[in-house]
Amino acid sequence: MKYRVAVTGVGAFIGLGVVKSTRASPSFPASHIIGIDCNPFAVGHSWCDRSRTVGRITAPGYMDSLIDICEKDSVDLFIPLVEDEFILIHDNMCRFSDINTLVLIQPREVIEKYSDKYLMPDMLKRFGIATPETLRFNGENLEQIIEMSDRLGFPLILKPGFGRSSRGIYIVESKKQLDAFLVLLENKDYILQEFLGNEDQEHTCAVFKTPSMKRAYSIALKRQLLGGMTMSAEVVFDDSLIKVCDRIADMVPIEGSLNVQLIKRNGIP
Numbered sequence: 001m002k003y004r005v006a007v008t009g010v011g012a013f014i015g016l017g018v019v020k021s022t023r024a025s026p027s028f029p030a031s032h033i034i035g036i037d038c039n040p041f042a043v044g045h046s047w048c049d050r051s052r053t054v055g056r057i058t059a060p061g062y063m064d065s066l067i068d069i070c071e072k073d074s075v076d077l078f079i080p081l082v083e084d085e086f087i088l089i090h091d092n093m094c095r096f097s098d099i100n101t102l103v104l105i106q107p108r109e110v111i112e113k114y115s116d117k118y119l120m121p122d123m124l125k126r127f128g129i130a131t132p133e134t135l136r137f138n139g140e141n142l143e144q145i146i147e148m149s150d151r152l153g154f155p156l157i158l159k160p161g162f163g164r165s166s167r168g169i170y171i172v173e174s175k176k177q178l179d180a181f182l183v184l185l186e187n188k189d190y191i192l193q194e195f196l197g198n199e200d201q202e203h204t205c206a207v208f209k210t211p212s213m214k215r216a217y218s219i220a221l222k223r224q225l226l227g228g229m230t231m232s233a234e235v236v237f238d239d240s241l242i243k244v245c246d247r248i249a250d251m252v253p254i255e256g257s258l259n260v261q262l263i264k265r266n267g268i269p
Contacts (some may be wrong), residue, residue: 002029005032005076007022008037008079009036009082011039015035019047028077032050033048034048034050034052035047038055038057063092066089067096071101075101078096080105089105117162128247129269132194137185138190149178156178157194196265203222205245207257208256208258215249216245220237220241220242221234241269
């Protein structure tokens with residue numbers, strides 16, 4: 001049987017990886033792959049059997065475009081890979097079901113909770129996992145922000161509450177900069193976080209688990225970054241990293257793959 005698989009974000013590393021893996025998978029023999037991206041010149045289009053260009057996620061009718069592609073191309077399996085579209089797709093799951101397209105996506109609860117950079121450290125801490133100290137960055141938390149900066153010193157790091165690929169991140173080097181950012185980011189959803197530093201100890205881990213599996217499969221990679229993205233990586237055999245991944249897989253109701261990024265500081269992930 002020839003399965004018809006649609007993949008979004010085929011202009012990015014992950015999209016290219018999924019296309020390549022689908023081609024090689026014995027579960028999808030001779031798959032017909034439809035590549036979807038907002039860039040008509042995305043390299044992944046040339047790796048697919050058919051290419052489809054859509055507007056950006058914020059454009060009106062974005063979801064209608066995806067549904068239309070899946071219906072017209074008789075897509076059996078739809079794999080969304082752009083983080084910003086995940087909740088929107090969950091909001092429209094019944095429309096995919098109506099056209100008999102199966103969507104490969106994490107549960108909504110997992111996406112909502114673990115995409116929130118303020119809630120996530122607190123939840124992981126409850127699992128016994130070390131996390132950087134984190135505060136909401138706004139005027140209501142001014143006393144806590146001052147106390148944290150006095151105690152930890154600088155640099156500190158500012159991040160959007162929801163975000164990816166190091167977009168909108170600032171390194172705060174002084175009290176003067178901290179005061180300036182309080183004004184600049186007054187009406188934005190930002191967090192202030194302990195700066196862990198040490199890019200030499202950056203690791204990214206791929207975790208895979210399904211509800212029927214007794215334990216997860218994990219692989220740890222020591223990575224070199226460029227613009228927030230992994231440019232090269234070396235497989236490392238480090239039990240301390242795998243234990244963190246196993247703990248997360250035990251506590252989080254994941255279905256399929258999950259990415260865990262961490263830094264080792266004083267030997268602790």
